[in-house]
Amino acid sequence: MIKRAENAVGATITRLSGNAMAAVPLVIAFGFALAAAAYWANEELGPLWGNLAIAGVFLVLAAMVFAYARRREAVQQARASAELAALTEASPMTAISRALQSSNVSQALLDLAKTAAPMAARNAARAAIREAPRNLPLLIGAGLGLMAASRLVNAWTNGANGRRH
Secondary structure: OHHHHHHHHHHHHHHHHHHHHHHHHHHHHHHHHHHHHHHHHHHHOOHHHHHHHHHHHHHHHHHHHHHHHHHHHHHHHHHHHHHOOOOOOOOOOHHHHHHHHHHHHHHHHHHHHHHHHHHHHHHHHHHHHOOOOOOOOHHHHHHHHHHHHHHHHHHHHHHHHHHHO
């Protein structure tokens, strides 16, 4: 998990530095294009109207970018609100709270267990299968420990039963 985070940070830094290196010539090119547009506008419309025309173009561009940013922000907020509502709706604590508030609590909890158990078992099995190779020595050790403990308990129990007879 830590290695994934390191890789993600490295990729982000590489992408940002590449974007910054590309942005420098882009800004310079934009400056020359703006100078050429201002020169043309001043020649065709005169200095006052030419500069006002360039300012008007940038005013329209700024309004369009502002409107786009506000619309994008509203869409992201709506999506985040919908995801939060879905998480809250799907939250186990919400389901348990609703079951406890129902008129037939035992039936509601039984129904909740019936619907949640298969998904919980499936998720637990997937996690166990995914993590098993990494934890194989630990699993083998735990299995051997449980086997030895059960044999000891069995021997003690049979020994105690043998003394009682």
